[in-house]
Amino acid sequence: MKAIIVRAIADLVKEKFGRDKWEEILEKSGYPKGYYFLTSQDIDDGKVMGIIGSTCEVLNAPLDKVIDLFGIYWVSIFAPKFYTDLFKKFTSARDMLTKMNSIHTMIVQNTVNARPPAIEYNWQDKNTLIMTYKSERGLIDLFVALIKGVGVYFKENIEVSKVDERNVKVVFPQPQQQPGF
Numbered sequence: 543m544k545a546i547i548v549r550a551i552a553d554l555v556k557e558k559f560g561r562d563k564w565e566e567i568l569e570k571s572g573y574p575k576g577y578y579f580l581t582s583q584d585i586d587d588g589k590v591m592g593i594i595g596s597t598c599e600v601l602n603a604p605l606d607k608v609i610d611l612f613g614i615y616w617v618s619i620f621a622p623k624f625y626t627d628l629f630k631k632f633t634s635a636r637d638m639l640t641k642m643n644s645i646h647t648m649i650v651q652n653t654v655n656a657r658p659p660a661i662e663y664n665w666q667d668k669n670t671l672i673m674t675y676k677s678e679r680g681l682i683d684l685f686v687a688l689i690k691g692v693g694v695y696f697k698e699n700i701e702v703s704k705v706d707e708r709n710v711k712v713v714f715p716q717p718q719q720q721p722g723f
């Protein structure tokens with residue numbers, strides 16, 4: 543996985559829990575103190591999971607809580623700083639979420655070794671969207687947290703619930719016309 547993910551975890555921990563906690567996580571995960579990840583660097587998925595595991599231990603927090611915190615932080619605080627021009631194009635949670643499959647496809651074309659998930663969309667009614675997560679990584683809980691983060695970023699009260707290990711239901715509050723209807 544791209545090290546930008548680990549950079550986001552580092553920023554989150556330093557910002558919310560202090561630099562010392564991040565140093566502890568680095569050491570526990572087998573990296574020297576002060577180790578700096580370049581955003582374009584590739585990190586083995588197992589190592590990323592190791593860093594997430596160490597984060598749970600050091601912060602004394604359960605995995606689902608850390609994944610939730612991270613997903614929301616990534617979309618609402620970290621990614622807008624890194625992908626500023628891209629974020630300017632999104633007008634609402636609905637707009638951003640329905641563009642995420644093509645955005646990830648674009649990232650694959652521009653980044654060596656990136657393997658982001660594929661996303662399928664099915665509207666149940668005009669405000670209820672089923673988003674299907676397709677990836678061999680099995681990170682559905684991260685997918686859920688990232689969707690919640692989109693709501694936080696736009697300050698929209700969207701309802702996000704996991705249907706099963708592949709599908710997430712999103713209910714948008716505002717009655718609006720969606721493209722294609």
Ligand code: HEM
Pocket residue numbers: 543544546617621625628639642645646649655656657658659677678679680681684685688689692
């Ligand atoms: C503009 C905001 C976003 C950007 C730039 C972005 C970009 C990326 C990048 C670079 C990766 C790592 C791919 C790799 O190293 O193989 C990734 C992974 C991922 N992204 Fe996004 N992403 C964004 C928002 C979202 C949102 C809103 C969702 C959910 C709807 C999402 C779902 C995921 C998931 C679940 C992964 C983990 C990889 C996997 O499960 O296979 N992303 N994304």
